[in-house]
Amino acid sequence: KAGVTQTPRYLIKTRGQQVTLSCSPISGHRSVSWYQQTPGQGLQFLFEYFSETQRNKGNFPGRFSGRQFSNSRSEMNVSTLELGDSALYLCASSLGRLNTDTQYFGPGTRLTVL
Amino acid sequence: AQSVTQLDSHVSVSEGTPVLLRCNYSSSYSPSLFWYVQHPNKGLQLLLKYTSAATLVKGINGFEAEFKKSETSFHLTKPSAHMSDAAEYFCVVSLLSNFGNEKLTFGTGTRLTIIP
Numbered sequence: 736k737a738g739v740t741q742t743p744r745y746l747i748k749t750r751g752q753q754v755t756l757s758c759s760p761i762s763g764h765r766s767v768s769w770y771q772q773t774p775g776q777g778l779q780f781l782f783e784y785f786s787e788t789q790r791n792k793g794n795f796p797g798r799f800s801g802r803q804f805s806n807s808r809s810e811m812n813v814s815t816l817e818l819g820d821s822a823l824y825l826c827a828s829s830l831g832r833l834n835t836d837t838q839y840f841g842p843g844t845r846l847t848v849l
Numbered sequence: 850a851q852s853v854t855q856l857d858s859h860v861s862v863s864e865g866t867p868v869l870l871r872c873n874y875s876s877s878y879s880p881s882l883f884w885y886v887q888h889p890n891k892g893l894q895l896l897l898k899y900t901s902a903a904t905l906v907k908g909i910n911g912f913e914a915e916f917k918k919s920e921t922s923f924h925l926t927k928p929s930a931h932m933s934d935a936a937e938y939f940c941v942v943s944l945l946s947n948f949g950n951e952k953l954t955f956g957t958g959t960r961l962t963i964i965p
Contacts (some may be wrong), residue, residue, distance in 0.1 A: 739892075768953070777953035778939060826893065838953075840885075840892040 737761065737771045739828050747847045753814040756844045760807050760828030766790075767809040768838065769801060772823040772827035781824075784809050785832055813846075850909045853942040855956035863964045868927040870959045872940030877920060881943035882923045883953075884914055888936045896938075899923065910934070 740759045741796070748754050760767050768791075769781040780793040784803035801811040813820055823843045829836040856871040874880060884896040897908025904916045910933075914925045923940060940956040 770955075777957045780953050780955075827893070837895050837898065840894070842892045 739825075739826060739839050741826050741841040741844050743844060743846050744842065745847075747849060748816050749797045749849050750816055750818060753812065753817050754816060754846060756811045756813075756824055756826075756846070758811070758826030758828075758841060760809070760826075761839055764828035764830055764839075766806055766832055766838075767803055767807060767830045768827045768829075769809070769811050770825040770827070771795075772825060772843070773821070775824070778825075781811070783832075790832065816848045818848050821846060850962045853940055853954050853956045854939050855938075855959050857959050858957065859962070861962040861964055862930045864932055865929050867962065868925070868930045868934065870925040870938050870940075870961065872921065872923045872925065872956060873921055873939075874942045876942065879918070882910070882914075882916060883941040883943075884908065884923075884925050885939045885941055885955075886936045887939065887958075893939070896925070930961075930963050932963050932965065935961055937961075 739761055744811045758767055766785045768783040770778050771781055772778045781795055781799055782789055782801055783791040787803045798814045801808045801809060823845050825840055825843045827838040828842045829838045853874045860870060862868055879901055882899040885893045886896050887893050896912050897906045897914055899916045901908045907913045912925055912927050914923050915929050916923050937958045937960050939958050
């Protein structure tokens with residue numbers, strides 16, 4: 736069974752631009768969660784989508800948004816990029832909700848904001 | 850305040866000796882607890898999880914962790930370290946978010962170095 740895939744793997748943007756990251760979960764998984772990893776702040780939870788609905792949200796500004804499609808694939812969008820948004824963005828999928836089922840992580844998308 | 854604390858940012862052990870990575874949590878109710886490992890340039894992998902069943906949890910690659918409610922701890926151990934264990938380890942707790950829903954909160958990580 737294929738693992739969680741994230742595209743693109745690397746991305747370079749400039750301040751003020753917007754970016755869309757994509758995550759394809761393991762086949763059959765209905766929950767997709769997004770995380771931001773930075774050297775300074777560590778790993779932080781962004782949000783969880785389950786059955787096309789946002790179920791949980793971390794403490795991030797409204798510039799960070801996401802959605803989930805009927806095939807469980809998810810996208811995360813960051814608008815008006817700031818230098819501090821440079822990070823590794825990880826996506827994880829699970830069969831059920833993130834607190835009840837094992838999460839499987841993708842390799843991440845490394846975003847650099849110049 | 851609800852939180853998770855990994856007590857050591859860096860641990861070094863010799864190959865073949867025991868490993869102890871410490872994690873304490875603060876929560877107003879019994880949380881779910883996880884340990885994840887991240888090897889360089891790779892994604893996170895679940896080592897083990899505790900969800901209110903047995904307090905001693907066995908995971909992959911010989912790791913195990915014991916949930917101690919009285920000490921609010923969930924330390925990760927392995928009897929004998931292997932070179933391939935060198936990685937970053939994250940203790941993760943399922944805690945209530947500001948929206949009243951549960952979310953995962955990651956510790957700051959412990960970098961494990963194995964000395965040949």
